[in-house]
Amino acid sequence: AQSVTQLDSQVPVFEEAPVELRCNYSSSVSVxxxxxxxYPNQGLQLLLKYLSGSTLVKGINGFEAEFNKSQTSFHLRxxxxxxxxTAEYFCAVSPGGSYIPTFGRGTSLIVHP
Amino acid sequence: IAGITQAPTSQILAAGxxxxxxxxxxxxxxxxxxxxxxxxxxxxxxxxxxxxxTTGKGEVPDGYSVSRANTDDFPLTLASAxxxxxxxxxCASSEAGGITEAFFGQGTRLTVV
Numbered sequence: 547a548q549s550v551t552q553l554d555s556q557v558p559v560f561e562e563a564p565v566e567l568r569c570n571y572s573s574s575v576s577v578x579x580x581x582x583x584x585y586p587n588q589g590l591q592l593l594l595k596y597l598s599g600s601t602l603v604k605g606i607n608g609f610e611a612e613f614n615k616s617q618t619s620f621h622l623r624x625x626x627x628x629x630x631x632t633a634e635y636f637c638a639v640s641p642g643g644s645y646i647p648t649f650g651r652g653t654s655l656i657v658h659p
Numbered sequence: 660i661a662g663i664t665q666a667p668t669s670q671i672l673a674a675g676x677x678x679x680x681x682x683x684x685x686x687x688x689x690x691x692x693x694x695x696x697x698x699x700x701x702x703x704x705x706x707x708x709x710x711x712x713t714t715g716k717g718e719v720p721d722g723y724s725v726s727r728a729n730t731d732d733f734p735l736t737l738a739s740a741x742x743x744x745x746x747x748x749x750c751a752s753s754e755a756g757g758i759t760e761a762f763f764g765q766g767t768r769l770t771v772v
Contacts (some may be wrong), residue, residue, distance in 0.1 A: 552701075557698070563772050578758050580760055580761075582761075582763075587677075587766075588757040588765060588766075589663075589749055589751075589763030589764050589766055590702075590749070590751075590763045591763070592761075595760055597758065599710065628708070636702065640758060640762075644691075645695055646704065647753075647761060648703050648704075649694075649702040650701055651699065651700060651701035652701045652702075
């Protein structure tokens with residue numbers, strides 16, 4: 547069985563500062579990895595995904611993530627955040643061939659002016 | 660606009676009553692899911708369906724049932740609601756299960772009193 551750990555429940559940061567949201571997973575097989583964002587009172591939407599190939603994945607809104615197989619991590623980064631990035635961020639993992647993604651508990655990114 | 664439609668958007672329900680949350684997608688996706696979102700617990704899978712005619716239990720299935728009579732619809736039924744089922748419920752779908760991203764509805768906020 548796979549699991550996803552988002553190490554920080556809340557990350558406060560000032561506008562224009564860099565940010566990293568951490569995600570670690572456990573799985574005995576190859577995985578597909580995703581980051582989703584949830585704005586207040588909305589559903590989740592995809593930020594980026596890693597299926598195979600280059601370990602550095604670029605997504606929407608200037609976010610990127612790096613897959614590190616040896617550390618079983620898929621941390622999300624943005625070099626300069628905006629107020630509008632304030633949201634809940636979820637990391638998700640699907641073991642190869644599985645129909646069921648597993649989500650982490652989420653990290654609340656709070657961007658202060 | 661293509662996507663997932665959930666109804667109702669919110670509901671206050673008396674304990675012991677039966678309730679069906681509706682979910683319809685128009686993307687012809689094979690896989691569909693129901694999650695509940697609770698503060699501090701992230702998204703937890705209730706039930707899923709890999710394809711029309713099949714369903715499976717997720718992490719927290721007790722007190723819930725689903726059906727998948729066709730590709731588009733995946734209703735979630737609470738047979739006899741209890742206060743612990745107060746939550747925000749999200750329906751999602753994906754084209755090919757875990758190897759493709761999930762698309763989410765806007766959620767149903769359910770309060771059981």
